[in-house]
Amino acid sequence: MVWNEKECMTKEERENWQLERLQETVKLAYENVEFYKKRFDEIGLKPEDIKTLKDIEKIPFTTKSDLREAYPLGLLAVPREEIVEIHASSGTTGKPTVTGYTQNDLDVWGECIARGLTMAGAKKDYIIQNAYGYGLFTGGFGIHHGGNKLGAITIPISAGNTRRQLDTMVDFQSDILTCTPSYAMYLGESREKAGISLDEINLKIGIHGAEMWTDEMRKRIEKSLGIKTYNIYGLTEVMGPGVAQECSEQNGMHIQDDHFYPEIINPETGETLDHGESGELVLTSLTKTGMPILRFRTKDLTSLIGEKCVCGRTTVRMTRITGRSDDMLKIKGVMVFPSQIEKALLKIEGISPNYLIHVTRPDILDEVEVKVEASKELFSDEIKQMEKVEKQIQASIRSETGLRVDVTLCEPESLPRSEGKAVRVIDEREL
Amino acid sequence: MAIQISVFIENKEGRIKKAIDTLGKAGVNIRALSVGDTAKYGILRLIVSDNEAATKALEEESFIVKQSEVIVVAVPDKPNGLNSTLAILDDADINLEYIYAFVSSQPDEAIVAMKVEDIEAATEVFKANNAKILTDEDIEKI
Numbered sequence: 274m275v276w277n278e279k280e281c282m283t284k285e286e287r288e289n290w291q292l293e294r295l296q297e298t299v300k301l302a303y304e305n306v307e308f309y310k311k312r313f314d315e316i317g318l319k320p321e322d323i324k325t326l327k328d329i330e331k332i333p334f335t336t337k338s339d340l341r342e343a344y345p346l347g348l349l350a351v352p353r354e355e356i357v358e359i360h361a362s363s364g365t366t367g368k369p370t371v372t373g374y375t376q377n378d379l380d381v382w383g384e385c386i387a388r389g390l391t392m393a394g395a396k397k398d399y400i401i402q403n404a405y406g407y408g409l410f411t412g413g414f415g416i417h418h419g420g421n422k423l424g425a426i427t428i429p430i431s432a433g434n435t436r437r438q439l440d441t442m443v444d445f446q447s448d449i450l451t452c453t454p455s456y457a458m459y460l461g462e463s464r465e466k467a468g469i470s471l472d473e474i475n476l477k478i479g480i481h482g483a484e485m486w487t488d489e490m491r492k493r494i495e496k497s498l499g500i501k502t503y504n505i506y507g508l509t510e511v512m513g514p515g516v517a518q519e520c521s522e523q524n525g526m527h528i529q530d531d532h533f534y535p536e537i538i539n540p541e542t543g544e545t546l547d548h549g550e551s552g553e554l555v556l557t558s559l560t561k562t563g564m565p566i567l568r569f570r571t572k573d574l575t576s577l578i579g580e581k582c583v584c585g586r587t588t589v590r591m592t593r594i595t596g597r598s599d600d601m602l603k604i605k606g607v608m609v610f611p612s613q614i615e616k617a618l619l620k621i622e623g624i625s626p627n628y629l630i631h632v633t634r635p636d637i638l639d640e641v642e643v644k645v646e647a648s649k650e651l652f653s654d655e656i657k658q659m660e661k662v663e664k665q666i667q668a669s670i671r672s673e674t675g676l677r678v679d680v681t682l683c684e685p686e687s688l689p690r691s692e693g694k695a696v697r698v699i700d701e702r703e704l
Numbered sequence: 705m706a707i708q709i710s711v712f713i714e715n716k717e718g719r720i721k722k723a724i725d726t727l728g729k730a731g732v733n734i735r736a737l738s739v740g741d742t743a744k745y746g747i748l749r750l751i752v753s754d755n756e757a758a759t760k761a762l763e764e765e766s767f768i769v770k771q772s773e774v775i776v777v778a779v780p781d782k783p784n785g786l787n788s789t790l791a792i793l794d795d796a797d798i799n800l801e802y803i804y805a806f807v808s809s810q811p812d813e814a815i816v817a818m819k820v821e822d823i824e825a826a827t828e829v830f831k832a833n834n835a836k837i838l839t840d841e842d843i844e845k846i
Contacts, residue, residue: 652770653770654740654747656740659747682712684716
């Protein structure tokens with residue numbers, strides 16, 4: 274089922290719609306936001322110069338640090354009284370970036386999430402167990418707005434309190450679980466540990482995002498909770514979750530491109546790339562009024578699929594994010610993404626996907642230690658066997674990344690396990 | 705043959721004590737113990753009075769626990785006593801993975817636990833050479 278016919282527009286209809294909205298958005302930003310006016314004036318660009326969609330390439334990029342400098346509400350395009358809700362990114366790497374939403378923006382958000390829920394097969398009478406954190410983080414409220422729009426029953430359980438999550442699954446027979454993939458993984462493990470059988474719960478659908486996960490992790494979540502999972506994408510700076518989501522084909526995430534215009538660029542040169550080419554995703558909002566955003570560099574590395582999907586939707590799709598241009602590690606000159614390490618680990622039977630990559634430079638050479646939680650399957654009473662397991666892990670990481678790393682097995686549940694975003698990398702090099 | 709409990713011990717302060725403490729609280733008595741250690745972690749191997757209670761208590765504390773079979777043999781408590789027992793394995797070309805000793809209540813007898821490559825074959829040759837193999841019941845009486 275398709276929530277909105279806008280998801281199935283022809284190429285021409287879509288491009289006309291996008292161009293019209295792009296022109297409006299550029300005008301709104303230029304006339305109301307000092308930051309954009311300055312940027313445009315510096316290069317002599319006028320809103321009227323945007324005559325085709327291709328002209329978007331003339332607009333300067335907006336970066337996360339631009340948003341930080343505008344902290345807290347420097348980029349509003351409307352008088353403050355029109356803002357009805359505020360969210361912010363976690364601010365783990367500096368000052369938080371804040372987004373203000375008008376009622377129109379919340380409607381757009383709810384619309385995008387309702388589309389995603391429908392793509393995953395949700396119906397009006399479904400119960401959504403929303404285990405994304407409620408707060409400044411966009412996950413909890415974003416899903417909540419969408420659940421309301423769809424008319425489903427949303428349980429705002431928020432993240433954490435695992436026992437209560439399991440009880441809720443059993444007692445309310447929740448149909449959909451929405452949370453980060455690492456928390457879904459943890460809930461699956463906890464269900465098994467608590468001796469709750471799959472027959473006792475009624476989950477069918479999992480919608481997971483806000484952090485990177487691999488297909489191997491997907492398989493484990495699907496198995497441990499008896500669900501089909503859907504990858505969801507979004508970011509606070511642009512809106513929050515719901516910018517894109519997978520349909521039941523699980524073949525790329527449909528970007529709601531009547532609301533967000535996607536481009537892929539070469540992260541080094543800024544040059545726009547074609548569909549199918551890998552690069553950094555750049556997003557421009559087309560319908561937001563509170564804080565329109567032009568050409569925001571997401572740092573997320575992906576590629577676009579332009580062809581119509583088997584599901585019937587024509588919205589452009591983005592492939593699974595392979596990394597962030599800023600969480601890419603350069604170790605001994607080799608580019609490594611945490612997702613590669615995860616993939617290598619999950620190829621080994623009995624391994625838990627809880628790992629930590631610890632990079633140091635004791636002298637002049639980089640050293641990498643990958644800490645992995647041991648499990649009953651990996652453990653042996655013989656050191657010889659344990660060494661074999663470590664070597665196997667090492668070999669798997671080597672074939673995936675080309676790097677020789679040191680592997681350390683540690684006790685279960687000893688690595689930082691987040692109920693929000695997982696910490697996967699500690700880089701102690703002074704670069 | 706007897707059951708041995710092995711516990712994965714991360715190289716972190718207080719982990720062995722935590723494991724021993726857990727067993728004590730569960731009312732489990734330790735008959736024999738050894739630690740196989742590497743630079744990064746250790747493997748605590750135990751022969752205990754109640755395997756199931758020990759496993760359950762340790763797992764509840766999130767330890768990784770494994771039960772495996774070892775051969776427990778009584779050896780004469782005199783010079784060359786252990787050597788003559790090991791010679792039996794040696795003659796049969798059976799590899800010894802590790803060995804550790806028990807406290808024995810018998811003045812003339814020492815007890816050792818052995819992990820061998822082929823436990824069936826080792827049991828056979830010990831029996832053929834009249835070595836005294838202890839069962840779980842025998843160990844309970846120690």
